[in-house]
Amino acid sequence: PFAPRVFSGIQPSGGLTLGNYLGALKRFVEMQEEAYETIYCMVDLHAITVWQDPEKLRRATRELCAGFIASGIDPRKSILFNQSQVPEHAQLGWIFNCVARMGWMKRMTQFKDKAGKNAENASLGLFGYPALMAADILVYHATHVPVGEDQKQHLELTRDIAAKFNHDYGVDFFPLTEPVIEGAATRVMSLRDGSKKMSKSDPSDMSRINMTDDADTIAAKIRKARTDPEALPSEAKGLEERPEARNLVNIYAALADMSVDAVLSEVGGKQFSEFKPVLSDLAVAKLAPISTEMARLMEEPDEIDAILHQGSARAREIAAPILKKTYEIVGM
Ligand code: ADP
Numbered sequence: 362p363f364a365p366r367v368f369s370g371i372q373p374s375g376g377l378t379l380g381n382y383l384g385a386l387k388r389f390v391e392m393q394e395e396a397y398e399t400i401y402c403m404v405d406l407h408a409i410t411v412w413q414d415p416e417k418l419r420r421a422t423r424e425l426c427a428g429f430i431a432s433g434i435d436p437r438k439s440i441l442f443n444q445s446q447v448p449e450h451a452q453l454g455w456i457f458n459c460v461a462r463m464g465w466m467k468r469m470t471q472f473k474d475k476a477g478k479n480a481e482n483a484s485l486g487l488f489g490y491p492a493l494m495a496a497d498i499l500v501y502h503a504t505h506v507p508v509g510e511d512q513k514q515h516l517e518l519t520r521d522i523a524a525k526f527n528h529d530y531g532v533d534f535f536p537l538t539e540p541v542i543e544g545a546a547t548r549v550m551s552l553r554d555g556s557k558k559m560s561k562s563d564p565s566d567m568s569r570i571n572m573t574d575d576a577d578t579i580a581a582k583i584r585k586a587r588t589d590p591e592a593l594p595s596e597a598k599g600l601e602e603r604p605e606a607r608n609l610v611n612i613y614a615a616l617a618d619m620s621v622d623a624v625l626s627e628v629g630g631k632q633f634s635e636f637k638p639v640l641s642d643l644a645v646a647k648l649a650p651i652s653t654e655m656a657r658l659m660e661e662p663d664e665i666d667a668i669l670h671q672g673s674a675r676a677r678e679i680a681a682p683i684l685k686k687t688y689e690i691v692g693m
């Protein structure tokens with residue numbers, strides 16, 4: 362009964378990374394061309410779960426929008442907007458705060474990672490953010506959510522919230538949304554530490570490739586990326602227990618739209634000293650046109666604001682009736 366509809370979001374909490382591109386944006390563009398209605402959001406309400414400088418947040422939101430468009434999101438084909446401009450997200454988020462259970466929230470591993478040792482000093486918003494994320498998705502009755510591996514647990518929580526709401530009110534109102542976690546790079550790792558994901562919030566800039574890095578910076582970061590002394594194996598099995606090596610091969614495979622096995626059948630036996638320049642050339646070839654277009658769009662902030670403004674109006678047309686119906690179901 363639910364029309365195929367995609368929702369996903371990215372936080373404007375810093376510049377976009379190669380992890381965001383391969384784990385999210387690239388898939389967003391593919392799904393835009395498939396038989397889904399596609400809705401993509403700059404989730405600024407999530408960004409402020411950790412304090413953000415207001416001017417930087419405004420700029421990061423525009424830059425993120427530029428990143429979506431430069432990566433291939435077409436505002437005529439997809440709805441592109443800013444979360445805070447569609448108040449229905451926060452309104453449904455409150456209802457879901459009342460549906461989600463403390464015990465469920467306490468199991469969220471990302472909160473533990475992000476709050477670190479000083480969890481008592483984390484914001485209540487950081488703790489509750491997965492319930493708002495469930496609202497982001499379900500306020501559109503989205504059926505599919507393309508995300509990286511790190512969001513898997515939050516998508517399970519979204520399904521739990523939908524199921525509990527439906528059960529508690531005796532309705533079949535919210536869909537059980539499917540995560541779409543596909544491809545070779547669903548979890549791009551830090552270039553400095555193969556046990557950590559590449560993130561825009563990592564303090565070390567050498568740990569990540571930013572979408573706006575120039576060719577020399579990309580080459581230098583890949584050259585200095587941690588690896589091991591072994592040569593590349595000729596099949597994927599040979600990458601087990603070699604997280605840094607596996608990460609670079611996964612990145613190559615995702616950028617080249619190849620399977621890991623196909624990549625290894627080409628580069629198996631090579632040393633990393635030989636493979637890394639080939640990988641940087643490919644990364645530069647894929648990212649340079651995007652960063653050039655992002656820079657051009659950033660010269661047109663009014664154009665970006667107009668796109669976000671129109672997008673939020675279209676988003677509200679879908680969200681408002683779903684919120685209204687939710688209120689009725691709840692007795693309000
Ligand atoms: P970040 O962790 O960089 O702040 P967000 O939390 O805004 O990114 O995530 C935006 C999207 O990018 C999500 O779908 C997330 O799963 C994906 N993503 C983030 N980092 C990575 C990564 N290292 N590898 C793959 N996907 C990622």
Ligand code: NA
Pocket residue numbers: 392393394395396397398399438
């Ligand atoms: Na589409």
